[in-house]
Each structure stands twice: as structure tokens, then as C-alpha cells.
Amino acid sequence: MAKNVLIIGAGGVAQVVAHKIAQNAKEFGTLHIASRTVSKADKIISSIREKGHTVEITAHPLDAMDSNAVAELIRKIDANIVINVGSAFVNMTVLQGCIDTGAAYIDTAIHEDPEKVCEIPPWYGNYEWKRREACEAAGVTAILGAGFDPGVVNAYARLAEDEYFDKVESIDIVDINAGSHGRWFATNFDPEINFREFTGTVYSWQKGAWQENKMFEVGREWDLPVVGKQTAYLSGHDEVHSLSARYKDADVRFWMGFGAHYINVFTVLQNLGLLSEQPVKTAEGLEVVPLKLVKAVLPDPSSLAPDYEGKTCIGDLVKGSLNGKSGEVFIYNVADHKEAFNEVGSQGISYTAGVPPVAAAILVARGTWDVKKMANVEELPARPFLELLGDLGLPTRVIDATGDHPL
Amino acid sequence: MAKNVLIIGAGGVAQVVAHKIAQNAKEFGTLHIASRTVSKADKIISSIREKGHTVEITAHPLDAMDSNAVAELIRKIDANIVINVGSAFVNMTVLQGCIDTGAAYIDTAIHEDPEKVCEIPPWYGNYEWKRREACEAAGVTAILGAGFDPGVVNAYARLAEDEYFDKVESIDIVDINAGSHGRWFATNFDPEINFREFTGTVYSWQKGAWQENKMFEVGREWDLPVVGKQTAYLSGHDEVHSLSARYKDADVRFWMGFGAHYINVFTVLQNLGLLSEQPVKTAEGLEVVPLKLVKAVLPDPSSLAPDYEGKTCIGDLVKGSLNGKSGEVFIYNVADHKEAFNEVGSQGISYTAGVPPVAAAILVARGTWDVKKMANVEELPARPFLELLGDLGLPTRVIDATGDHPL
Known part of the structure; x- marks a missing residue:
């Protein structure tokens, strides 16, 4: 069964993710993009159309700080893979939405609390890794930090x-x-x-x-x-x-x-x-x-x-x-x-950050990286990821x- | 008749003005200081007390952006000379309060509109000089820019x-x-x-x-x-x-x-x-x-x-x-x-800005500069001002x- 993809966020990196997903639409089922400001998602879809892609992709308004809203949207569109390239403040609510629904989760940067800067190391221990057991119990694939760096x-x-x-x-x-x-x-x-x-x-x-x-x-x-x-x-x-x-x-x-x-x-x-x-x-x-x-x-x-x-x-x-x-x-x-x-x-910094989570999503869709637990990128097979990245434009x-x- | 003095503002320059006025209290009648935040005026009065001055000086709350409130306070305390060292945004309302009551007006910097930067020259023509005739008609002495520079x-x-x-x-x-x-x-x-x-x-x-x-x-x-x-x-x-x-x-x-x-x-x-x-x-x-x-x-x-x-x-x-x-x-x-x-x-910048308006106030009180019209400092006799400044600490x-x- 082809897997439906939901992109969360509509900034520069999301633009790259959406284009790359559109270019590789045959790997997936239906495509979706959600943003607090839905007009920004619409603009990304327009830019995809300008490149001649006729793939079906739908924009949705979403407050990603609300995990129930995230879960509701995932259920509504039957998303199987969520690529979170929204602000760094929404990781934990989006991840919770995935745990609640069974969708795979991919992000590119660590969770941050708006009111704290530079918490005690290791940073993943403050938020993400606390949900390791919950992911494993739910059989949810959660790939952390799958941009360029980290990723x-x-x-x-x-x-x-x-x-x-x-x-x-x-x-x-x-x-x-x-x-x-x-x-x-x-x-x-x-x-x-x-x-x-x-x-x-x-x-x-x-x-x-x-x-x-x-x-x-x-x-x-x-x-x-x-x-x-x-x-x-x-x-x-x-x-x-x-x-x-x-x-x-x-x-x-x-x-x-x-x-x-x-x-x-x-x-x-x-x-x-x-x-x-x-x-x-x-x-x-x-x-x-x-x-x-x-x-x-x-x-x-x-x-x-x-x-x-x-x-x-x-x-x-x-x-x-x-x-x-x-x-x-x-x-x-x-x-x-x-x-x-x-x-x-997009510029190169967004490009290098946005292509890798698409490679990760393809590997999840193909099963290679669909590990049914939380993992940082170094815990997953490197060669298939790097070879796929070469095909996607990051040799x-x-x-x-x-x-x-x-x- | 000794002239009562009202200082408007309670920042660094007002601190200098108040101390110098207190040092030269024999030149004046009652002394007053008004500020939007009356506790700042109280603090200045405390610092005057710490220097051993026993002169009577009263703090008043005042919204100097309201010319009626300025006039009301002038009438209440029977002020004859107003030294305006508040923010640069209150010149015109304080001047209006003086015109309405007949009190002499002294300031140290040009009027500014909060929403405009660097208006067309000459700057005095945008606000102050438009009130020249009103000052002359009311017989009000208004001395503009009587700090160090201008002044x-x-x-x-x-x-x-x-x-x-x-x-x-x-x-x-x-x-x-x-x-x-x-x-x-x-x-x-x-x-x-x-x-x-x-x-x-x-x-x-x-x-x-x-x-x-x-x-x-x-x-x-x-x-x-x-x-x-x-x-x-x-x-x-x-x-x-x-x-x-x-x-x-x-x-x-x-x-x-x-x-x-x-x-x-x-x-x-x-x-x-x-x-x-x-x-x-x-x-x-x-x-x-x-x-x-x-x-x-x-x-x-x-x-x-x-x-x-x-x-x-x-x-x-x-x-x-x-x-x-x-x-x-x-x-x-x-x-x-x-x-x-x-x-x-106070530091030297406030000192050089705050002593001259006190010299101007003394000259108004003595009559030397009580010209009953609006004047910039260069239109007034220079030597009495400069000699008095020497006595006050700015030789x-x-x-x-x-x-x-x-x-």
C-alpha cells in the first residue's frame, strides 16, 4: 500500500521537502502540507505547479502546537508518514500526534522550549528520548534529526x-x-x-x-x-x-x-x-x-x-x-x-536541510528504515540513505x- | 517677589537642574519637580537631602503631554518659571501650559514628534517658532535650547x-x-x-x-x-x-x-x-x-x-x-x-546640559533675561549668562x- 505523506511547516525547508516529495510522488500515496498560515502552504503548492508537477497535493491549516489537532489531521487524511519541518517548538506535539495514530515521524532539528536556550546535554535527553519507550510500545517509527546537520x-x-x-x-x-x-x-x-x-x-x-x-x-x-x-x-x-x-x-x-x-x-x-x-x-x-x-x-x-x-x-x-x-x-x-x-x-542551506528528510521518508516507505521505534540517523543503515541522497541531488x-x- | 520654579522631568539632566536650583535656592521662591513617575522625582529630592540641602522642594505627578494638566499644576503651585527637562516630546504641551498661565518657559532641546525623525530645516520652524507670536501676545518669556549644546x-x-x-x-x-x-x-x-x-x-x-x-x-x-x-x-x-x-x-x-x-x-x-x-x-x-x-x-x-x-x-x-x-x-x-x-x-554630559538652564532661570528671575517673548540663546546677552555659568561650575x-x- 502506498503511504500518504503529511509535511508540517511551510518555510524554506518545507518548500524543498514539498518539491522533492512531488518529484518522487511515485514512492508515496496522497501528499499533504499543513501550516498555521495555510496561504504559505498554498504558495508552495503553486511553486510546485510552476515546475510542471501535476501531482495531487493538498494544503491544510494546522496549529501544530496542539497534538490533538495533529492527530485529527493525520486520521482525516490517513497519513502514514509525517515530515515535521515546522518550527523547532512543535516537535513534541507532532511526535505525540504520530504516537497517538501510528504514523511514522521524521524531523530535522531538535525540540526547543521557546523560553529556554541551550539546555543541559545531551539535548535529546530533555525531550525526544523521553518518548523512546512510547514509540516502541506503539510500534511507531520516529527518525530524529534527518536533515543535513544533524542527519x-x-x-x-x-x-x-x-x-x-x-x-x-x-x-x-x-x-x-x-x-x-x-x-x-x-x-x-x-x-x-x-x-x-x-x-x-x-x-x-x-x-x-x-x-x-x-x-x-x-x-x-x-x-x-x-x-x-x-x-x-x-x-x-x-x-x-x-x-x-x-x-x-x-x-x-x-x-x-x-x-x-x-x-x-x-x-x-x-x-x-x-x-x-x-x-x-x-x-x-x-x-x-x-x-x-x-x-x-x-x-x-x-x-x-x-x-x-x-x-x-x-x-x-x-x-x-x-x-x-x-x-x-x-x-x-x-x-x-x-x-x-x-x-x-530555495537556497542551498534550505536545500541541504530539506532533501534528506525526503530520502528518509522514501526509505521508510520502502521499509528499509521503517524500524517501528525511535532512532537517530546513525543508528540506521547509512549506505542506502547516502546512495539515495546521491540520486536526489546531494551526492x-x-x-x-x-x-x-x-x- | 521671589519666583517659584517648576522642573519638569526626573532623568539625569533633571537631577542636575534640581541640585543646582537647590544650591541657589536664595534666587527663587518655592521649588517643585514634576514627573510622570513621581517616585523618580522623590529619588532626586532624596539625593538633594543627602547633600545636606534643607530647602523646601515638592514632587508632583504630571503627564506633561497634557497641556491642561501642565497649566493646572502651574496655577496650583503658582509657578513663575518652568524648566522643561522632560522628554523631547513634551515641549509643545509644556510651552502651551506656560502661555496659558503666563509662566516663563525654559528648555534644553528641540521638540520632537515621536513618529518623525529629522524633519525639514530649520527644525525650530516646525514647532517652537510657530508659537512666537503667541508668546509675545501673552508676554511670556520662552527661552529655547538653553542647555550646553544647544545653549x-x-x-x-x-x-x-x-x-x-x-x-x-x-x-x-x-x-x-x-x-x-x-x-x-x-x-x-x-x-x-x-x-x-x-x-x-x-x-x-x-x-x-x-x-x-x-x-x-x-x-x-x-x-x-x-x-x-x-x-x-x-x-x-x-x-x-x-x-x-x-x-x-x-x-x-x-x-x-x-x-x-x-x-x-x-x-x-x-x-x-x-x-x-x-x-x-x-x-x-x-x-x-x-x-x-x-x-x-x-x-x-x-x-x-x-x-x-x-x-x-x-x-x-x-x-x-x-x-x-x-x-x-x-x-x-x-x-x-x-x-x-x-x-x-550625575555624569558630565548631564552636568553640562543641566547647569545652563539653571543659569537661564536665575537670569529670568533677576530680570536680565526676562524678555517677555520667545528667544533662542544667541538672541540674549551672552556675557551675563557665561559669567554666571562660571560661578555655577561651567567656566x-x-x-x-x-x-x-x-x-
Whole structure:
């Protein structure tokens, strides 16, 4: 039986997910997209039509913070797979809707409480993993963090484990966006989520324990394929919080590239208190969360797509040993902003985040990943996922002892 | 008959005004201070008591945006002189209260409409000067812009006219704060007013016409007494808009000193749209004026006083000719942040702004400046004002052909 798909959210990543689902409609049954603002879902459907897809896809209004509303919609349209690319605040209610109805659940980023920044590690332990038993009891497949990072980079780590090393010593995930959007300043995805990633403690897993740093405290120059020499900074990121559970004896670090201009703007906003998620009161008595105003004045990330040029390079440098012999491998993808826009009307950051959950959905539909329990991506077979991603537009390359070659 | 004084406002400048009025209570009758938040006025009175002043001074609650309420309070306490150091938005209602009751009016900054930034020049023509005839008809003394700049610097220009030149060719007002407050970033007075000064067009009067520049477009290094070499930028400021009327044939420019750090923070905030006085709507539907939030997150300027160190230098470089012979004179004051705090519990910027309106009030009380009409400071005798300011803690010095000497 073909499986019906429900996409939750209608932002830049949802746009990519919807286009890719439409391109691969033969893998699924009926297609649906739900958003608090249904007109945003309608707009995505229009953009799919403009690409000539005649597939049936229906927009629905939904308050995804209400798990009963989620379950009701799932039942109404008989959805079998839910791809949650809504705001990071709705994970737990959407997951509950899936548990209540038996639908498979796929997301791309960790759950967040709007009032908390940077909770204690491991982050998955605060919300998602508390529902592990409930998923298993209900026989519900729930795949966590199936975007690019987290997601594909978790599969890269698993590939290194499966095919290169019997002992993994370190996993350094490096995320470089060498593209340019031509604006004075903009974030590549929701500013609220973007800044929240960097305002708290930077957690890394090193020497078998959580290490704490501040953002931009630890920087390192990397020399990567295509994008060249780039400075990236030790950053807090979801995947460190699951990979550290599977690779307890390895160091797990996440590095994100930033230019001096981004760091300057971030530093000014943070030092002034404008990135706070705690409300402040104006002289007129209005309570305002500064971060929400900053989000309101910044460009909508999806508006950047038409002018975005250049490439991204995201990969894992994994060091380890096989039969006592040390080695390293760099597993990576290079994506192009302009090609992403031409294909699905989104910029490269949304493209790399939106294609992987579609690959995951196809693998769930085919049964390969339909594991009837909660899993992070590194707990699932990596090769079928990475090979499918190559077909879907995100080819994996590998630099190992034999050189730089496709997977 | 001793004249009763009403101070409107209870911020950092009002604190200085109240202390100076208390120090010179023998010049006046009863003393009063009114604020929307009466507890702020109470706090100022407490700080006056701490300095050992036993003078009678009464706090009153007042919505100064309501001219009837202003008139009612003036009548109730029989005020003869109103010193308006409230927000820049209340000038016109307070002035109306004075016109309605016959009380003399003194302010230190131009009227502003909260919803407009940088109106067409001359700024005084938009609001204050429209009430000239009403003041004259009512026999009301209204002294505009009697702070330091505008105010004392206008008197410096008049002194140059009276005592140095028969033809004034240029007036360059230079305002350098070489002090340090020890905070990462703060404005020296109300952030809302501070930033509004710099977000619009920079108007200067040159070659007999209004010239337009952008903020930080034109910079010049100055070498000034005490504070040394400092970069100051052509800025928009009130006094240019009145001095240009009296000195039509002279170039009138205002230069304000800024460090690279201030300019960077300002540039980030402005380019992101966070200095806008126009409301923006957050994703949650809340309407917020960005500038008001920025004000809310920045330090309260009055909180800077205890740690403020260093000096300010504000003066006029006036060039002109006497009997056909060219010359120049620099007339200036140097103030010290720490001395100001020790004397009245405020930092130097508030001190230089708050002492001059008290000098003006004393001159009105004595009759010297009680002109029964509206006047900008340069239209009034300069020497009595400057000599009195010397007695009150803001001595004038002059650099002329004979060297650097006290007035």
C-alpha cells in the first residue's frame, strides 16, 4: 500500500521537502502540507505547479502546537508518514500526534522550549528520548534529526564506522557556507533558531565528557574541497548530543564557518542583550522578547534564494583505526545555491536541510528504515540513505587513502 | 517677589537642574519637580537631602503631554518659571501650559514628534517658532535650547559676534566626550533621543543654504585643549537651525566626536533596522518600535555616573573679521565627569546640559533675561549668562590672539 505523506511547516525547508516529495510522488500515496498560515502552504503548492508537477497535493491549516489537532489531521487524511519541518517548538506535539495514530515521524532539528536556550546535554535527553519507550510500545517509527546537520553528517559518521574503522577516535563535523546572499546581513534559516544556537554554552564531547566553551572562543582554519581555506568555530549542535552516545570513546565536535562580519553583528546584538529570549519591558510598558524583534527586522531567509550564489561544503573528518592501524577519512557533500534555486526555488542551506528528510521518508516507505521505534540517523543503515541522497541531488564524496572520489 | 520654579522631568539632566536650583535656592521662591513617575522625582529630592540641602522642594505627578494638566499644576503651585527637562516630546504641551498661565518657559532641546525623525530645516520652524507670536501676545518669556549644546555654544557664538568680529564667517561647534563609562556600550543620554539625532539627514548651513550629508560621512580630526586629538563627525544638531537664521552669511556646522566602537554598534543597529521609530510586527503579531526596545536593553544613562571618568570639551571655533582683518577664536568649556558626580550625583554630559538652564532661570528671575517673548540663546546677552555659568561650575575659556585664558 502506498503511504500518504503529511509535511508540517511551510518555510524554506518545507518548500524543498514539498518539491522533492512531488518529484518522487511515485514512492508515496496522497501528499499533504499543513501550516498555521495555510496561504504559505498554498504558495508552495503553486511553486510546485510552476515546475510542471501535476501531482495531487493538498494544503491544510494546522496549529501544530496542539497534538490533538495533529492527530485529527493525520486520521482525516490517513497519513502514514509525517515530515515535521515546522518550527523547532512543535516537535513534541507532532511526535505525540504520530504516537497517538501510528504514523511514522521524521524531523530535522531538535525540540526547543521557546523560553529556554541551550539546555543541559545531551539535548535529546530533555525531550525526544523521553518518548523512546512510547514509540516502541506503539510500534511507531520516529527518525530524529534527518536533515543535513544533524542527519546526513550522522550517516557519514556511521559510514566511517561501517566501512573504515573498528575504533572511531574522533568525529569533527565541519559546516561551511561559502555562498553570498548579497544582503548587508541575513541568517540562512530562521534567525530565532540561528541565534539561539550560538547564545548559550558550546557543548562538545571530548575525553569522554561534556566540555563547555563560549561561542567563537575556539576557532580553527580548515582547508576543504571546493570552498578552500575557511575559519570555523567550535559550536553547539544537535548531532553532537546523539553521536556522543554511540561513540562514547571518541571526541565529537561540530565546527561552523563564520566570517568576521557575521561575528561582529552577532557580538553587537548579543552584548546589547538583543538576542535574549527573555522579555524586557519598554518605557511604555510593552513586554518584548528581543530575539523576536531581531527576527522581525531581518530578511526572511526564504527571500534570499533568488540572489544566493556560491557553494556549501559540509562533511565529517573521522579519525580512527582499523586492525590497530590509524587513519582518517573526510566524507562530504558540496552543494550549489544557484542550482538549488533553479531546481526547487530555495537556497542551498534550505536545500541541504530539506532533501534528506525526503530520502528518509522514501526509505521508510520502502521499509528499509521503517524500524517501528525511535532512532537517530546513525543508528540506521547509512549506505542506502547516502546512495539515495546521491540520486536526489546531494551526492556524497570521500577523501581517503585512495584520494578524493564519489561514494 | 521671589519666583517659584517648576522642573519638569526626573532623568539625569533633571537631577542636575534640581541640585543646582537647590544650591541657589536664595534666587527663587518655592521649588517643585514634576514627573510622570513621581517616585523618580522623590529619588532626586532624596539625593538633594543627602547633600545636606534643607530647602523646601515638592514632587508632583504630571503627564506633561497634557497641556491642561501642565497649566493646572502651574496655577496650583503658582509657578513663575518652568524648566522643561522632560522628554523631547513634551515641549509643545509644556510651552502651551506656560502661555496659558503666563509662566516663563525654559528648555534644553528641540521638540520632537515621536513618529518623525529629522524633519525639514530649520527644525525650530516646525514647532517652537510657530508659537512666537503667541508668546509675545501673552508676554511670556520662552527661552529655547538653553542647555550646553544647544545653549552655551549659542552664547559662545554671540560672544564672538559681540566682542571679536564685525563679520562672522564660520561657526564650528565641536563636542568631544573623552570620558569613559566602563560599559561595553551605552549612550550618554536617552538612547532614543541620542540615536534619533543620527539616523536622519545631517543638515549643515554652508554657503547660504542647507547642505545635506549622511551621518559619519564627513569626519575631521580636531586638536582641542585637555582632550587632545579627536575625530569628530559633521552631525545634525538643534543649534545649527537657529544660529543659521542669525548668521545667514556664515557657515554653521556641528561636529560630534565618536570612537570606532560607537560607530560600529550604531552602524550594525541602523543597518539591521533596529533604530527605526516605525513599528514592525513580530511573527507573533506584536507591534514594536525597534528604537524603544533598543532603549530598553541599553544601560540607563543615569546609571553610568558613579563609574564615569575623564573629561568633556565643548566649544565654538568662530572665524570672522574685524575692520577687514581676519581672525579666529575658540571659546570652550572643559568639564570633568567625576567632579560632576561628586557634586550632584550625575555624569558630565548631564552636568553640562543641566547647569545652563539653571543659569537661564536665575537670569529670568533677576530680570536680565526676562524678555517677555520667545528667544533662542544667541538672541540674549551672552556675557551675563557665561559669567554666571562660571560661578555655577561651567567656566568659559577662550583661545584668541593673546593665548588660552579664562573669559
